[in-house]
Amino acid sequence: MSTEGKTPDLRPPTPSFWQALGRIDRRVIYLVLATVVIVPLIVPLKLMKDVSPRAREVFTAIDNLKDTGRPLMLSVDFDPASLPELYPMLISMIRHAFARNIKVIVLGLWPNGTGLGQQALNQAAGEYSKQDGVDYVFLGYKAGVDAVILGLGENIKAVFPKDGNGRALDSLPMMASIRKLADIGFIVSLSAGTPGYADWLLYAQSRYKARMAAGSTAVQAADAYPYLQTGQLTGLLAGMKGAAEYEFMVSQHGFSKAKMTAAPAMDPQSLAHLAIILLVIIGNIGFFADRRRGKA
Amino acid sequence: MNIMHILLSWQMVGALLTFFIFSFLFRDNPFYKFAEHLYVGISLGYTIALTWYSTVWPDLFQPLFFSPAAQVGAGQKVLLLIPLLFGLMYFTAFIPRVGWMMRVPMGFIMGWGMGIWIPATVQTTLLKQMQGSLLTPTMLTKWHLLLFGLISLVGVVCSVIYFFFSREQKGALKLASETGIIFLMVGFGASFGYTVMSRMSLLIGRFQFLLRDWLGVIH
Numbered sequence: 001m002s003t004e005g006k007t008p009d010l011r012p013p014t015p016s017f018w019q020a021l022g023r024i025d026r027r028v029i030y031l032v033l034a035t036v037v038i039v040p041l042i043v044p045l046k047l048m049k050d051v052s053p054r055a056r057e058v059f060t061a062i063d064n065l066k067d068t069g070r071p072l073m074l075s076v077d078f079d080p081a082s083l084p085e086l087y088p089m090l091i092s093m094i095r096h097a098f099a100r101n102i103k104v105i106v107l108g109l110w111p112n113g114t115g116l117g118q119q120a121l122n123q124a125a126g127e128y129s130k131q132d133g134v135d136y137v138f139l140g141y142k143a144g145v146d147a148v149i150l151g152l153g154e155n156i157k158a159v160f161p162k163d164g165n166g167r168a169l170d171s172l173p174m175m176a177s178i179r180k181l182a183d184i185g186f187i188v189s190l191s192a193g194t195p196g197y198a199d200w201l202l203y204a205q206s207r208y209k210a211r212m213a214a215g216s217t218a219v220q221a222a223d224a225y226p227y228l229q230t231g232q233l234t235g236l237l238a239g240m241k242g243a244a245e246y247e248f249m250v251s252q253h254g255f256s257k258a259k260m261t262a263a264p265a266m267d268p269q270s271l272a273h274l275a276i277i278l279l280v281i282i283g284n285i286g287f288f289a290d291r292r293r294g295k296a
Numbered sequence: 297m298n299i300m301h302i303l304l305s306w307q308m309v310g311a312l313l314t315f316f317i318f319s320f321l322f323r324d325n326p327f328y329k330f331a332e333h334l335y336v337g338i339s340l341g342y343t344i345a346l347t348w349y350s351t352v353w354p355d356l357f358q359p360l361f362f363s364p365a366a367q368v369g370a371g372q373k374v375l376l377l378i379p380l381l382f383g384l385m386y387f388t389a390f391i392p393r394v395g396w397m398m399r400v401p402m403g404f405i406m407g408w409g410m411g412i413w414i415p416a417t418v419q420t421t422l423l424k425q426m427q428g429s430l431l432t433p434t435m436l437t438k439w440h441l442l443l444f445g446l447i448s449l450v451g452v453v454c455s456v457i458y459f460f461f462s463r464e465q466k467g468a469l470k471l472a473s474e475t476g477i478i479f480l481m482v483g484f485g486a487s488f489g490y491t492v493m494s495r496m497s498l499l500i501g502r503f504q505f506l507l508r509d510w511l512g513v514i515h
Contacts, residue, residue, distance in 0.1 A: 030321055037503050041514050084501020085494065111343040143351040146412055162354070202416040218494035222487040229448070230428035232420065239490065240497035265500045272496045
């Protein structure tokens, strides 16, 4: 029988089942991730039950301010792009401080995040009937990161003669006894990059020996761990998990009855991680199947 | 939540922009580009306005030109002329003939920045971290402190040896260098894991916004 006139079959060979695992359409992956995120948000699994020692250290350090009478300073070093990870930390810390009658100072090194700091303060102040200028002060934003932190170490009123609402700091009762960083009990930098906790470490902690912790996005967390070991950071809240842990502790101690946002997100977070681990394993099986067929 | 809230609210604008950004998953398109440019424009505009009202106006222009002599003395005003002059020099970048003048404020910023940054960095990230890598007597009090201290010490020494290029890596040097690679890979893995966690958090945050703040499906 002659094969003349027949065109050769140029189609790529059909991949085996194992090879196909390594070539899953990206839209299928999007769908899987969307499903594992949406379903547990609607049907909660309540997986959040434990708190890491690092988060507990931040909670204890802030809680102990009650005995010293010194204020808590929160630096809003993020913008709306990191809101899901850092905003729950910010508002939980303010709620914790207000519930324990600890005075709070909020400022920002990121211009686009300053409004979030004011929003969190106003929301929590309404919940705990706290008074602006007496129980808390919103300093606002000032350009010049290093110069700002160094200036705070010498004289807060020289860097921020007025608060974020345009009132002279000298006229605010709360600021009567607070002159410089040495008068601050504890600093937390809620940091999404640069400027952030690293700048506070360089100038506030290293030069003025300020006690501080970091609330960072998960991306930054791995870089922050070495500073925990040396004691330069008192504690660390890493990403949305850190936010969930803080929310959980504030709620468990009865300091807040507000609805949590980060703690319920631990259900989709856990399932999404599980899905990604499975996808990595499946992808690797496909990769090795491909390599094996190539050798054969 | 009623249909009017879903269709006629700021949450609707946020939801629409979220969908515009998500549309990039399909392919690059004008809706994505619109949302992206809108975000960049608003961020920049907000930053400029806030910097002007929080820093440039109250710290420079108001005391220099609009404050009475009783409040801001002549000496202080002369001092304020220096940052004004430096600031204006940056704009010479737009005039090629005198563009060299921009180097003056840049040189000042670099000199001042390095002067305060180098000692602080050496103290914070070099000396303190070296101190943290050493084995101290307190580590002998608990077995797990000693174990983690040893792991940390071996990790630091081996990772540094991996980047030691002044001698051919063979024998003990090769062994230490390859151990260093393992520590580096663990470090990269931890960073990547945290990055995945971060990106998932942002996705969850968006779905929380859509399902709770916009549609009111979850509470």
